Structures are given as structure tokens and as C-alpha cells.
Amino acid sequence: MANRRDFLKQAALVTAGAALPKLDFEGITAQNVGTKPIVLSTWNFGLTANAAAWEILKSNGKALDAVETGVRVTEADPNERSVGYGGRPDRDGNVTLDACIMDEKSNIGSVAALQHIKHPISVARAVMEKTPHVMIVGEGALQFALSQGFQKENLLTEASEKEWREWLKTSEYKPKANIENHDTIGMIALDQHGNLSGACTTSGMAYKMHGRVGDSPIIGAGLYVDNEIGAATATGHGEEVIRITGCHLVVELMRQGKSPQKACEEAVARIIKLTKLRGKNLKDIQVGFIALDKNGNHGAYCIQGGFNYAKQDNSGNVLVDSDYHLK
Template sequence: MATRRKFLKNAGILSAILALNPLKAEEILPKNKKIRKPVVLSTWRFGIQANEEAWKVLSKGGKALDAVEKGVRLVEDDPNERSVGYGGRPDRDGRVTLDACIMDEKANIGSVASLEHIKNPISVARAVMEKTPHVMLVGDGALQFAVSQGFEKINLLTPESEKEWKDWLKTSEYKPVVNIENHDTIGMIALDEHGNLSGACTTSGMAFKMHGRVGDSPIIGAGLFVDNEVGAATATGHGEEVIRTCGSHLVVELMRQGKSPQQACEEAVKRIYKNFVNQNRNVKDTQIGFIAINKFGETGAFCLQKGFNYAVHTQENNVLIDAKSLI
């Protein structure tokens, strides 16, 4: 009995020490392992072009923060990409509202939600991070701030998106299509030549959502999380489900515990699936995907069901990969 008490006492002391002095990546991840850098990865097929844009920064020794902002802006600017930025699908009132967040290697964060009339919410999010005492601005306040910073007001609803909305109004049936209308996100994470991580996430949200709905994309810890000691992760898919588990933070913390980026993404998706099972809900119309990178430049991705792909750019190439799925 005395031995057991001594063991428990020592274990308690050790736990207290670890709580006060959390392990760093170099104490968790394998020793003497070669670091692959720079690396940038992003969600979905448009990630190929976004990665190319980010690589223009990374290949010249630039910062990961600048790279991820530049990369996702390319998609925000493209009216043909109907799930992000200009030309994004509107809510059920015909209003295009945008969400975005950004996070750097020092845990500086900025976010905007329900932002209208501004084409590049990711840059407004960065301005929130760098020029305000706050971390998140929403709605009219976000718009007011953006205009004060010189961002131009435009009509984000393109004729193509308006036509889709009017067609939707004929039935007003809210059933987002898996891998099309219910991803609506580009998330990008990068490791630069200096060994620093940053990430960005931007979206127009679920097509034909209720006005004012906000998903995971602008929420640090849900749609995006960066820990420069360990790694970074970002999410795509049905935002409500990612929020339930603080998904991206979960992935990073699993990497802190020693899991690879791939293993961490798989575990995060399994936990979301478990919620569906426990609540007796059907996953048929839901997609969730995570991508992750650790401090060694190792990457991983996983999704709930088939159809999610992601792009990875290294010194060798820029490739599109079909993620493995749970179901």
C-alpha cells in the first residue's frame, strides 16, 4: 500500500510539473529527423492554384503568414469559385456574407464573420489582427472597419450566383449537396523556410443558409488552429459539426500527444462521426475534412466520406491528393 501511495504521489507531482511546463515539439516528435520545408497545403481542387500563389512567397524565403494570405486571396478573387469570396453562393435572402480567419506563429489571430460587400475577407481578418485590440469583428462592424482601412465596397452577388439563388427559391429546400454546396471553404496552412507556421481560412459559408449563420471557418480552434511548437490544421465541410469538437484545435493537440498529422486527422473525423452515432443522426448528407502539418513538414488529411481532395506543394512538386475517408 505504501508503494502504491508513493507511486500516486510521484505521478501527481509529475502531472503538475507537465501542466506548468508543457512539452515542446522537439520533446515529442522524433529526434534527429530532417525537416521538410517550406511546405504549403490547402483544401480542394482550387488549392493547386492557391498553392502556386503562396509558393511565390515561400520560395523566396518569405513568411508563412504572407504566403497563406496571398494564396487564399487568389480564390477569393475568382468569381468562378462559387464557395469563396466574390461570386460566392448567397444566403436564403440573396445576400453574400463572408467569413475568414488568420493565425500566425506567435498565436496572433484575426477574424471576420458575416462580412458583406468586401471581396477579400482574409485581408480584413489580418487587419483586425494587426490594427485592432480585438480578434473578431462581425456584420456591420466588420464592414465599417474594412471601409475605414481602405477596402473597396463591391457587389459580391454575380449574375451566376443570383440565378442559382432564384432557382433555389422555387422550392426553398435547404439540403446542401455533399462536396459541392456544403464545403464552401479554402483552408491553407504553411511551414516556411524559417520553420514557422501560419494558416488562413476563408468562405462564403453554406449555400442558402439562414442570414447571420456562421460556421467554423472564422472561428480559431474550429476552422483553423496553429501552434508553432507542434503543427497546424484547418477544416472544411459542415461547420456546425467541426465546431462541436473544436476540430482543428483537436487535431493539433493530438499531434502534440505524438500522433502524426495523418493519425490526428483520422481521430478528429472519428470523434465527429461518433457524435452522429450517439445522437442517432444520419451522416449521408454531411462531409467533414481536415488537413494538417507538423513542425517537420509532414502532412496528413482525412474526411468523413469520399470526395474531398487537397493540394500539397513542396520543393519537389505541387500535387492534388484524394483524401482517405472513414465511410
């Protein structure tokens, strides 16, 4: 006969089990089964970003350090025309950058409409670690960056300036899905310690109005991390992601028990529903989400074909085409 101590242990286990969300295993496949460490990032430039992040993760490093290091690679590449140095300017010819970062303890930092600084993600981390604030924008963000030792630089490359001057001949602002919408690197990682972190950085929509800010620097929209549940990041038309606070939604859906894949699909479905409600053409927009849960399971989904993401774990670094709605 079980004694009182055994009975109490069994009761505690039953109670703990009842508190856990009912897991949706429908979205878990052989391609996205759990593992750690693991890092995911948006678009094909995520392959080189992942490689840099992996150097930290494979050495038992922290996810926070990995995601910052990884996206800095893309920020510094002048050939990647939608992030950091070499990014396409706004309609006035200014390269303005947005970024945010979030760690496993819900520490957050963000900058928006930042000019002249090559690595906004590192400025965002400095906001997180060295100020009482969450977000600093515009001229104030530049002043803060300079006070922290960041160097002021001209971020408008010859190639991006040439494109901008061609655009000025018509000044037509109509972003094309998967081109100007190909505008963000978001990275989420799970380290060997079981901790999650994320980073998101962009130069935003090409030829946007000066001062426009999208979802990328907004915690809960372009990025969200909950170390008990999972993490998500977004890319594409930022206004649509903000409309549903997309990445927070994805993580909350995972909290309810949905797999990362199913959570991304439901978030996209909400954007589709609101787009139709507002009488807008779905073919004019693109939004993609990637998500990673606490166990290393991952998923992705977008509105229309063309979005891909990079995944690196112990099996290697690969580019994955996301499933999508419009077929």
C-alpha cells in the same frame, strides 16, 4: 572519466528528451514525409492558391504572407462559387463572408458575416494587426473594412444570383456533401524559417439562414496554429467541426505524439461518434481535415470520399485525394 561538466550536459539532454512527446510514425508515409517549405490547401482550387503562396515561400518569405496571398486568389475568382466574390448567397440573397488568419506567434484575426468586401482574409489580418480585438462581425466588420481602405463591392455575380432564384422556387435547405459542403479554402504553410501560419476563408453554406456563421472564422474550429507543434484547417459542415473544436483537437493530438495523419483520423472519428449519438445520418455530412506538423509531415482525412487537397513543396504542386471513413 567524464568530468562534472560532461555529466551535466548529458543529464540535460536526457531531461530534454524525456519532455518530448512520443511520436507516432505510423501515419508517416513516403507521400507525406517532412519537408520545408511546404503549403497545403483544401480542394482542387488549392492548386492555384498554392502557386501564389509558393512564390513567397520559395523566395524565403513568411508563411503568414504566403497564406494570405494564396487564399486571396480563390476569394477573387468569380467561378469559385463557395468563397469570396461569386460565392453563393444566403437564403435572402446576401453574400456573407467569413475568414480568419493565425501566425506563428498566436496572433489572430477574424471576421464573420461580412458583406460587400472581396477579400475578407485581408480584413481579418487587419483586425489582427490594427485592433485590440480578435473577431469583428456583421455591420461592424464592414465599417472597419471601409475605414481601412477596402472597397465596397457587389459580390453577387449573375451566375450565383440565377442559382439562388432557382433555389427560391422550392427553398429546400438540404446541403449536399462535397457540393454545398465544398465551401472553404483553408491553407496552412511552413516556411523556410521553420514558422507556421494558416488562413481560412469562405462564403459559407449556400442558402444558409442570414447571420449563420460556421467554423471557418473561428480560431480552434476551422483553423489552428501552434508553432511548437503544427497546424490544421478544416472544410465541410462547419457545425460539426465547431462541435469538437476540430482543428485545435488535431493540433493537440499531434502534441500528444500522433502523426498529422493519425490526428486527422481521430478528429473525424470523434465527429462520427457524436453524429451517431445524436441519431443523424452520417451520409448527409462531410468534414475533412488537413494537418501539417513542425517538421513538414502532413496528413488528411474525411468522412466520405470526394475531398481532396493541394500540396506544394520543392517537388511540385499536386492534388491529393484524401483517405476517408465511409467506403
